[in-house]
Amino acid sequence: MRSGWSSGDVPDLAGRVAVVTGANSGLGYVTARELARKGARVVLACRSEARGQEAGDRMAAEVPDAYLEFGRLDLADLSSVRDFAASFPYARLDLLVNNAGLMAPPRGITADGFETQFGVNHLGHFALTGLLLPVLLATPAARVVTVSSMMHVVANIDLDDLGGTRRYRRWVAYARSKSANLLFVHELARRVDAHGGDLVAAAAHPGYAATNLQTAGPRAEGRRGAERAMTAANAVFAQSAEAGALPTLYAATAPGVRPDSFTGPSLAMWRGGPAPSWRAPWTRDDTMARRLWEASERLTGVSTATALKEI
16 A cells, blocks of 8 residues: 555546445545546435535535436435435446444434444445445446444444443444444455455545534534534544545555455554554454344345345
């Protein structure tokens, strides 16, 4: 990996199709904009049509020749995930960036009854990837990049309590959802390889980047002091969303990215240019990854077996 890699090193993407979840703000916005800048046709997959359209307008002003379109996607509602996949209009999909997520909100429940962080951060993206897998596998050298977090090191998943019903601790639940992201990538890469496919499943994380994720939870609860503290911490310690998106852009576009790799900031997983990132040993546990995959298929009703057999 070359040091000093920047968004300017993203190769020409003319003719490529990309989907970026949560593209209306933060890391997703920067990722989608830079892919569009290099010529990709980018689908902004967002929950809110108003925010998605507004982001598209801003993006178009920054990149006047961008190919952009909005696709409604609510990862907290599997019917929305199915609708998005069923209406996907292209015969190819070169890049799926599973970026959207929640960070340490109060305990909530998705439309399908899952704990919100596990439901959105993992299950929604698991279902989306599975439903789009046929078109991904039909596209030569496609990539799926899932955004995890350095916070995954706080906790492994608990297969006996995926919904966090025994005791909900917001940061532990967040860490578990981010460990689930890495286990998902590990198992997807293994399954694609076992069937001889050329899809690259990789993961990335932004280190500590200033986005609205840090303040959304406190704001939702009316904890003004905590919101102000997070805003101040972002200003002092965090790198920008522009810098935080670089590991995702690298994993999505750089040549030679390996399946099941994990790219993050070079300086102590915190900030700096893209580099191979350390990950907790449990995120490479074959048995845990397989069991999580099987549980995710049961919970979402999305199976990838047929698509993989048809490689």
